[in-house]
Amino acid sequence: MRKNKKPKLAVWKFTSCDGCQLSLLDCEDELLALSDKVEIANFLEASRAVLKGPYDLSLVEGSITTPQDAERIHQVRRVSKLLITIGACAASGGIQALRNFKEVKQFISIVYAKPEYIETLNKSTPISDHVPVDFELRGCPVNKYQLLEIIAAFLNRRKPVISARSVCMDCKLKGTVCVMVADRIPCLGPVTHAGCCALCPSIHRGCYGCFGPKETPNTASLSRTWEKLGADQDDLVRVFRSFNSGAEPFRRESEIHEIKKD
Amino acid sequence: MGAKYVLQASQFQFLFDALTARGYQVIGPKLQDGAIVYDALSSVQDLPAGWTDQQEAGTYRLENRSDSAFFGYTVGPYSWKKFLHLPARKLKRGKSAEGEFHFVSENEEIPKLAFVGVRACELHAMTIQDKIFMGGIYRDSSYAERRENIFVIAVNCGKAGGTCFCVSMKTGPKASGGYDWVLTEVIEKDRHYFVVESGTGAGKEILAGEEILKELDCPLAAEAEIALSERIVEETACQMGRRLKTEGIKDLLYKNLEHPHWDEVANRCLTCGNCTMVCPTCFCASIAEITDLTGEKVERVQKWDSCFTEDFSYIHGGSIRKTAKSRYRQWMTHKLAYWIDQFGTSGCVGCGRCITWCPAGIDITEEAKGFYGDS
Numbered sequence A: 001m002r003k004n005k006k007p008k009l010a011v012w013k014f015t016s017c018d019g020c021q022l023s024l025l026d027c028e029d030e031l032l033a034l035s036d037k038v039e040i041a042n043f044l045e046a047s048r049a050v051l052k053g054p055y056d057l058s059l060v061e062g063s064i065t066t067p068q069d070a071e072r073i074h075q076v077r078r079v080s081k082l083l084i085t086i087g088a089c090a091a092s093g094g095i096q097a098l099r100n101f102k103e104v105k106q107f108i109s110i111v112y113a114k115p116e117y118i119e120t121l122n123k124s125t126p127i128s129d130h131v132p133v134d135f136e137l138r139g140c141p142v143n144k145y146q147l148l149e150i151i152a153a154f155l156n157r158r159k160p161v162i163s164a165r166s167v168c169m170d171c172k173l174k175g176t177v178c179v180m181v182a183d184r185i186p187c188l189g190p191v192t193h194a195g196c197c198a199l200c201p202s203i204h205r206g207c208y209g210c211f212g213p214k215e216t217p218n219t220a221s222l223s224r225t226w227e228k229l230g231a232d233q234d235d236l237v238r239v240f241r242s243f244n245s246g247a248e249p250f251r252r253e254s255e256i257h258e259i260k261k262d
Numbered sequence B: 001m002g003a004k005y006v007l008q009a010s011q012f013q014f015l016f017d018a019l020t021a022r023g024y025q026v027i028g029p030k031l032q033d034g035a036i037v038y039d040a041l042s043s044v045q046d047l048p049a050g051w052t053d054q055q056e057a058g059t060y061r062l063e064n065r066s067d068s069a070f071f072g073y074t075v076g077p078y079s080w081k082k083f084l085h086l087p088a089r090k091l092k093r094g095k096s097a098e099g100e101f102h103f104v105s106e107n108e109e110i111p112k113l114a115f116v117g118v119r120a121c122e123l124h125a126m127t128i129q130d131k132i133f134m135g136g137i138y139r140d141s142s143y144a145e146r147r148e149n150i151f152v153i154a155v156n157c158g159k160a161g162g163t164c165f166c167v168s169m170k171t172g173p174k175a176s177g178g179y180d181w182v183l184t185e186v187i188e189k190d191r192h193y194f195v196v197e198s199g200t201g202a203g204k205e206i207l208a209g210e211e212i213l214k215e216l217d218c219p220l221a222a223e224a225e226i227a228l229s230e231r232i233v234e235e236t237a238c239q240m241g242r243r244l245k246t247e248g249i250k251d252l253l254y255k256n257l258e259h260p261h262w263d264e265v266a267n268r269c270l271t272c273g274n275c276t277m278v279c280p281t282c283f284c285a286s287i288a289e290i291t292d293l294t295g296e297k298v299e300r301v302q303k304w305d306s307c308f309t310e311d312f313s314y315i316h317g318g319s320i321r322k323t324a325k326s327r328y329r330q331w332m333t334h335k336l337a338y339w340i341d342q343f344g345t346s347g348c349v350g351c352g353r354c355i356t357w358c359p360a361g362i363d364i365t366e367e368a369k370g371f372y373g374d375s
């Protein structure tokens, strides 16, 4: 790290609910240590003060859904040495990517009294569709310890200790009894990226896939397991279409079941 | 073989008390979230008396028994491994001074544990892990110390599960060694007792075992009681839910590394890693050093890992096992073939956990059949 000069951190928001930024604010105890090590140069959720770029580390929340977003993300990339996206919106388009499966104009005319004032893109897309991304932190929302871990890794110039393995592995590390095998509760854990510490199975629910697809997700095989547990094609379309419907493996699987349904 | 005694079911609590009085924390089977898992027990009341399990590929169900047997089920998802080779632990802590990290080992508290209800297959799994962690020049001192501080009360199985195949692996259902005590539970019309035999286990604990038997004032078992207890285990041996042909399996797998059957399994395998996590002999872990925000403190942590993750085979330039095919093949050939070259025994004890707890219901005994036939 450069002597005497703290690296500048910026946080940017695109189309999102702000939940991931809140995870950063939620790091109360660690924020002091953080502000000791980095200059928080742009984080509107925490402070109105904005310092000029370039920035050493940019955290980007949200997906690209408007023509303005699509412009602005290039500016952000230009002023950022390292760009890390945070959350499902930024990594896969978020819940708003559900529009990708329909004609967006129809939604607008239903939702808004004056649709002519709304300017929006047809699709909600991840940041990596627009600019090169250095690391994608997953989750809806992100896990605050993983958020601190990427920042600590960046500050210490090391690889973040964050694994793309399944949620199942965390279930087993924790000693949770598998809800799918023991209770026939359908669970997305075997195809979902770990990061939440296997929260839902530990309170007796199936995984909803908040962290999106794991590495090498075999969604077709998991769908067969779900079918054995009684899920129909509609269920399968829906389950792969939530916070990460824009992630390629989940999108493809949901479309397969949409075709089968008809 | 030691002498055999009879311990009445009604006296079972005294055994717990005797262990507790000697400073042991009693660990044993207990109901939790729809399964039987090993956990701390405060009294015999915590044992899942009257319960049994139905196990098949990818399914596990608890059911009531018609009697009140304490051990009338087989093995649950978690083996004793979690108490000896911990799922996660801190190895060292470091502080930076003058640009270098200085590490100190974490001081671990080693508990004195009494394992109650260890099955024959699990005893074999422990012997296998002993070899891995304590057998060579690289000794895992945490495992070794934990191992030295346990008192093992084994139970001969009175029932085999739907996914059990210890007979094929020659590991059960009768405990053949590695315990301080072994119990066979006997339920007759109006009697409920254990036939107890003390010690083929290692070291000083045998003495404690004999001492406890004297304290409890157990009578020697009569011939008829012994015969009955032996018949129970013999019947269990005839109930195996699964079978695995082990003859020549090593060469068979080595000869078939490119067999199309691997692709067929890969079609179903989720690469979720459950099979390795539940396997009582799988021992892989990864180690990471994690600095804090200040960069002044670092922790070296070890966590269970699995050959089913992409990271696990990451070497310079990328992962060498990118596909489900290569990962499943790695796992199965390790368990059944090159474990034999590496450690002198099979890596599988036939406990059936990987079959039951695989969400896709992949069955190692069925997959092995895929290679017989056209080798």
Ligand code: SF4
Residues within 6 Å of the ligand: A167, A168, A169, A171, A172, A177, A178, A179, A180, A181, A187, A188, A189, A190, A198, A201, A206, A207, B274, B359
């Ligand atoms: S509960 Fe879900 S995430 Fe956990 S092991 Fe079972 S399938 Fe995997």
Ligand code: SF4
Residues within 6 Å of the ligand: B074, B075, B119, B120, B121, B122, B157, B159, B160, B161, B164, B165, B166, B167, B171, B172, B173, B174, B236, B349, B350, B351, B352
């Ligand atoms: S595999 Fe054998 S020893 Fe293990 S639980 Fe089943 S019957 Fe008992």
Ligand code: SF4
Residues within 6 Å of the ligand: B268, B269, B270, B271, B272, B273, B274, B275, B276, B308, B357, B358, B359, B360, B361, B362
């Ligand atoms: S064999 Fe089963 S448990 Fe093992 S990784 Fe594949 S799907 Fe998961």
Ligand code: SF4
Residues within 6 Å of the ligand: B275, B278, B279, B280, B281, B282, B335, B347, B348, B349, B350, B351, B352, B353, B354, B355, B364
């Ligand atoms: S490979 Fe499967 S059956 Fe064999 S010891 Fe491991 S978990 Fe048990």
